[in-house]
Amino acid sequence: MSGAEKIAVTVTDVVPLNDLVTRFEFKRADNGLLPTFSGGAHTVVEMRDGDITRLNPYSLMSDPMDQSRYCISVRRDDEGRGGSVFMHTRVKVGDEMVISYPVNLFSLDLRAKKHLFLAGGIGITPFLAQTKQLERFNGNWELHYACRTESLGSYVDELTSHHPNETHIYYDDKKQMIDLVNLLEGQPLGTHVYVCGPKGMIDWVRKTATNEGWPREAVHYEEFLAPQPGKPFEVKLAVSNKVIQVGEHESLLEAIERAGVDAPYLCRGGACGQCETNVIDYAGNFIHRDHWLDDDEHAGGQKIMPCVSRFEGKTLVLDR
Amino acid sequence: MSKFTFPESIRSRPIYGTLEARVGPAHLLVADAHGAEAILDVATPQMMEKAHIIYIPKGEDYEDKLRALKPASFYSGPSYPAAEPRLRKALADAKMGLQVYLAGTEGLMGQAQNAAMAAGIPHTAIQTEHRGSIARRMQCVHCKGITEEVETDPFVCSHCGLNLFVRDHYSRRLAAYQGVRVDAEDPGNVPTPKGIYE
Numbered sequence: 001m002s003g004a005e006k007i008a009v010t011v012t013d014v015v016p017l018n019d020l021v022t023r024f025e026f027k028r029a030d031n032g033l034l035p036t037f038s039g040g041a042h043t044v045v046e047m048r049d050g051d052i053t054r055l056n057p058y059s060l061m062s063d064p065m066d067q068s069r070y071c072i073s074v075r076r077d078d079e080g081r082g083g084s085v086f087m088h089t090r091v092k093v094g095d096e097m098v099i100s101y102p103v104n105l106f107s108l109d110l111r112a113k114k115h116l117f118l119a120g121g122i123g124i125t126p127f128l129a130q131t132k133q134l135e136r137f138n139g140n141w142e143l144h145y146a147c148r149t150e151s152l153g154s155y156v157d158e159l160t161s162h163h164p165n166e167t168h169i170y171y172d173d174k175k176q177m178i179d180l181v182n183l184l185e186g187q188p189l190g191t192h193v194y195v196c197g198p199k200g201m202i203d204w205v206r207k208t209a210t211n212e213g214w215p216r217e218a219v220h221y222e223e224f225l226a227p228q229p230g231k232p233f234e235v236k237l238a239v240s241n242k243v244i245q246v247g248e249h250e251s252l253l254e255a256i257e258r259a260g261v262d263a264p265y266l267c268r269g270g271a272c273g274q275c276e277t278n279v280i281d282y283a284g285n286f287i288h289r290d291h292w293l294d295d296d297e298h299a300g301g302q303k304i305m306p307c308v309s310r311f312e313g314k315t316l317v318l319d320r
Numbered sequence: 321m322s323k324f325t326f327p328e329s330i331r332s333r334p335i336y337g338t339l340e341a342r343v344g345p346a347h348l349l350v351a352d353a354h355g356a357e358a359i360l361d362v363a364t365p366q367m368m369e370k371a372h373i374i375y376i377p378k379g380e381d382y383e384d385k386l387r388a389l390k391p392a393s394f395y396s397g398p399s400y401p402a403a404e405p406r407l408r409k410a411l412a413d414a415k416m417g418l419q420v421y422l423a424g425t426e427g428l429m430g431q432a433q434n435a436a437m438a439a440g441i442p443h444t445a446i447q448t449e450h451r452g453s454i455a456r457r458m459q460c461v462h463c464k465g466i467t468e469e470v471e472t473d474p475f476v477c478s479h480c481g482l483n484l485f486v487r488d489h490y491s492r493r494l495a496a497y498q499g500v501r502v503d504a505e506d507p508g509n510v511p512t513p514k515g516i517y518e
């Protein structure tokens with residue numbers, strides 16, 4: 001089986017935080033200890049919804065050293081493919097679920113002399129774990145957190161009461177904006193910046209940091225890329241000799257898995273590179289959405305990342 | 321001629337490039353001897369407005385030309401150890417976005433790179449350009465002493481006196497190549513020293 005190793009868990013708490021975000025707490029079903037992790041790690045949650053199985057990654061937000069439980073926060077996305085809605089409407093305390101071992105694609109660079117965190121909306125979750133990790137070592141950090149409105153500001157109260165000096169909150173509806181140029185220019189040498197939030201925010205931070213002369217190695221980002229729905233299409237899997245249909249609300253990776261073909265993955269969000277698949281033949285257009293392949297590879301028609309990317313056209317033959 | 325093309329070697333051996341002007345709120349340029357030429361090549365009036373040059377002439381005559389670039393700040397010192405406090409202070413006061421340019425001998429670039437890394441700049445973000453002497457800064461693996469300006473292979477460790485073979489194995493942490501006893505198996509059988517790249 002592909003992906004990280006699995007853990008059977010029980011849902012031990014479900015806490016709605018506001019109109020959009022609900023927190024879930026998991027404990028090991030066998031009452032044993034969960035693995036420790038490092039701040040920024042995510043777990044892939046398996047959601048059994050009739051005959052559809054969705055596997056969605058969520059950042060772990062609990063204390064990385066707390067082996068008794070894991071917490072995630074899920075933002076409800078009514079436009080999405082149903083994973084977050086499933087979590088919000090169907091998951092109850094006492095349910096048995098399967099999650100993956102933690103995988104970290106957004107870890108702290110512990111050589112940094114200071115960590116500057118920039119969060120947008122639900123992008124706050126990895127930083128909740130990272131700040132807990134840094135607090136143990138008396139790490140130097142600062143958080144700038146942009147939320148739409150006060151009522152949608154998940155964990156604002158917790159952050160501002162525990163870390164009043166480190167936390168800076170900005171509300172969109174009050175027209176408050178992170179003064180990014182000044183913020184970046186004032187950072188001492190050895191600062192690393194981390195950004196997690198909507199794509200526009202990530203692009204803005206990366207571009208501004210480049211213009212301000214920040215080294216690429218000091219700029220870290222994690223974008224929550226959920227696979228997007230799209231037109232159904234047909235794919236031929238050459239190695240397993242199967243022809244499969246990818247439905248409107250499932251990803252190519254999920255369709256491959258549904259056909260019983262084991263395909264590699266780790267993040268399921270277009271970031272880790274694990275699912276990279278060779279294209280043997282095609283007639284049509286790729287809809288590449290990953291952050292893994294470069295522009296030339298996207299144009300080349302030789303590779304696809306099935307966790308997030310789709311296809312429109314007559315023929316697609318994959319080396320799988 | 322201040323430029324030299326180093327032969328291809330193992331991965332451990334540093335590779336130097338050609339300095340290019342980059343964007344940033346401040347620029348720190350450190351050079352020794354003929355490294356001044358690389359600074360003269362890369363400098364732009366715009367860069368110099370926010371530039372700090374630290375120069376170690378080692379008997380070369382570039383100081384007036386460098387001063388004529390009108391950097392915001394200029395320092396000239398007799399040796400790297402003499403210049404190092406100045407460099408460390410400049411790094412300690414610097415903000416993110418500082419661009420670091422190093423030029424000259426391997427020993428100078430290695431040590432200045434080390435100071436910049438300790439200040440928190442990833443080594444891949446530090447630009448280097450070799451100019452001038454091809455002498456190396458060597459560490460004796462036996463006594464750990466550093467011998468500066470090594471031009472021949474083998475050479476005599478200036479600390480313990482062993483005859484050392486010049487390896488391409490490099491340590492970024494020490495800013496030095498590794499020197500290993502050449503006659504360990506057969507004491508006294510020391511090849512005639514020749515230039516490192518001869």
Ligand code: FES
Nearest residue numbers: 268272273275307
């Ligand atoms: S599974 Fe990570 S890029 Fe597709």
